[in-house]
Amino acid sequence: MAVTHDTTADRALAEVPGRIKKEQRALPSFLKTTGLALLFPMLLLLIWEGTVRFELVAGHLLPAPSEVVGTIGAMAADGSLWGHIGITLYRLLWGFFWGTLAAVILGSIVAMSRNAETMFDPLIQAFRAIPSLAWVPLFILWLGIGEPSKVTLIALGVFFPVYLNVVGGIQSVDRKLIEVGKAYSLSQFQLVRRIILPASLPSFITGLRSGLGLGWMFVVAAELLGASQGLGYLLVLGQNTLAPNVILASIVLFAIMGKLTDYALKKIQTRALHWQDSLKT
Template identity: 45%
Template sequence: MTVTLDSHTAEAAPTGAASAAPIPPRNTSRTTPRRSRRAWVILGGLLLPLVALASWQWLSASGTVPAYRLPSPASVWQAGIDMTVDGVLGQHIAISTQRVLLGFLIGSVVGLIVAAVVGLSKVGAVLLSPSLGALRAVPSLAWVPLLILYLGFSEDQKVTLIAIGAFFPVYTTVASALRHVDPQLVELGRTYGLGRLQLLRQVQLPAIIPTMVSGLRLALAQSWLFLVAGELLGASMGLGFLLTDSQSNGRLDRMFLTIILLAVLGKVTDALIGLLEKYLLKRWG
């Protein structure tokens, strides 16, 4: 005797694993556009340097610009290899990078503290803002003779100069941003019983993360600028010293190499600030 099921009964009857809902395939439609956008961003960023490099090679190879005014890319590359083999280039890079990072760290931390005082306190703004605004207008090279007088041609002099350069962009951007935080957010935090430090950490700082990161980026660019200013006028090692030494010895290839290295190092350290921004947005965003 055979038992037959009609179509409705067969559809309704569960049969173990066969009745389980099928697992939908992983959706890769989102990751693919992201990868393609990232690739386009990388290619777009490399386009201008490649065009500049090709133009540079053409100008030097065609003789349009004489070699004593424009060295070829190959000669600059060879100069970098020679200095790397001698171990000198790595020392210049390491010393300058150490000076920049240390001065940037000191200047940024002090800038954040002073910005919090000026941005959150009316008394602090009245007492500090005019004087700091006047000091901000002092050119970078004007600080060098004074620092040499007090600190000599030492590491402290160079780090202090870099810290001064990093301080003002952080102070200016963060103090202004703190003064313009949405008052309703601040009032809401006070309603929940947050103290000043808790309010700063949980409400005001998260609200100004993009502005703060912009200030840090400006401070980092200023740090490299002040580094070169400090090393040009008194140093025995570092990329700024390498610039002046190459000029004195007529090594135009090393001068171009130093400028390229400063650009690359500036971009790498700026990328580190970008990673910091992602971390802060993930934590407080």
């Protein structure tokens, strides 16, 4: 037993230099990736700041980035920023949840049944062509100007890209894989869990990212009408008070929050699809 313990300990100690070297290689790679990602945005900000500072653009129409950052900092200092971000995230996440849930259920039914596809898909495609703002008066009439109408509008925006990717992902599963599963006497549940779900997962996660992006667009439409708090409300406030710095601060916050939420989904995608033999991997 002592010999086995010593051997295991020696093996663990021998692996330490390899781990250190791996971490040392990963750090420069991370710094290089981060630098490349920030290069173009920083260049745009410098050009933007320079055009305002040298009065090539009127500052009262296009405030400098430093002024926009100052506006965000002032809202963070007085505490109003966190309330606007919090209520917007609340609306987005609830709308994203309900829209995704409906899309997964209906998309799975349509993809697995030809009769269901014939019945439901043409109507869904027709609804998809309706502009988001066209739904606003109807939702306000039915649900009022409170949170239910806003969350429903966001859920509607999330639904369509997730639905399309769920249907497309399931229907694109290789028929030979299904036949192999049936040859091994897999039940319907086992076919879904072991073949259909893994094969359609890449398309599904792509649909989630697309749905999240549309969710951010629809949250703007939801908050432009009848909201008293939120990042969309800041857009209206900046317009009504003739404050372009507030408008740009809201736009910058939308961009930051949208990027952070998409980054989180991308990390989930990387972990969920680590088995995939793709060009990137």
